[in-house]
Amino acid sequence: MKKIEVVAAIIHFEDEILCVQRAESKLDYISEKFEFPGGKIEKGETKEEALARELTEELDIKPVIKDLFLTVVHTYPDFEITMHSFNCITNSKKIKLKEHISAQWLKNDNLSHLDWAAADLPIVSKLIDNE
Numbered sequence: 731m732k733k734i735e736v737v738a739a740i741i742h743f744e745d746e747i748l749c750v751q752r753a754e755s756k757l758d759y760i761s762e763k764f765e766f767p768g769g770k771i772e773k774g775e776t777k778e779e780a781l782a783r784e785l786t787e788e789l790d791i792k793p794v795i796k797d798l799f800l801t802v803v804h805t806y807p808d809f810e811i812t813m814h815s816f817n818c819i820t821n822s823k824k825i826k827l828k829e830h831i832s833a834q835w836l837k838n839d840n841l842s843h844l845d846w847a848a849a850d851l852p853i854v855s856k857l858i859d860n861e
């Protein structure tokens with residue numbers, strides 16, 4: 731099975747976290763699901779470099795990338811994903827949605843209300859537990 735390695739940003743503004751919605755896709759299990767912004771690590775990049783690149787490409791923002799929060803391994807029907815999520819801090823809620831179809835800033839308590847990609851659920855649970 732194909733394996734991909736992805737980085738994702740948990741972007742904190744005060745007590746809120748940025749949640750972004752993927753576009754429609756032929757893979758129904760990720761189509762229009764909520765996720766943390768990020769993407770695949772390219773050859774030669776560190777995780778932090780990949781995350782900084784993806785955040786510029788997807789949202790035109792440069793938050794401060796802090797610590798690794800959780801690494802999740804999840805098997806979807808077509809591929810296995812290893813996703814490293816990092817805490818990030820921003821001092822502005824200003825974003826430009828270049829790829830995602832919507833975005834919400836939510837407090838931890840409200841994260842469970844969204845329809846998340848399955849690989850994100852352990853991250854969401856840990857964020858809620860840490861509250």
Ligand SMILES: Nc1nc2c([nH]c(=O)n2[C@H]2C[C@H](O)[C@@H](COP(=O)(O)OP(=O)(O)OP(=O)(O)O)O2)c(=O)[nH]1
Nearest residue numbers: 736737738760765766767768769770811847849850
């Ligand atoms: N960025 C991100 N991707 C996630 C999350 N959860 C999850 O299952 N994924 C999956 C969806 C995609 O299959 C994969 C990320 O690939 P992507 O297509 O967004 O990455 P990319 O920007 O490098 O895309 P591309 O150049 O290949 O088009 O990881 C998440 O929280 N954030």
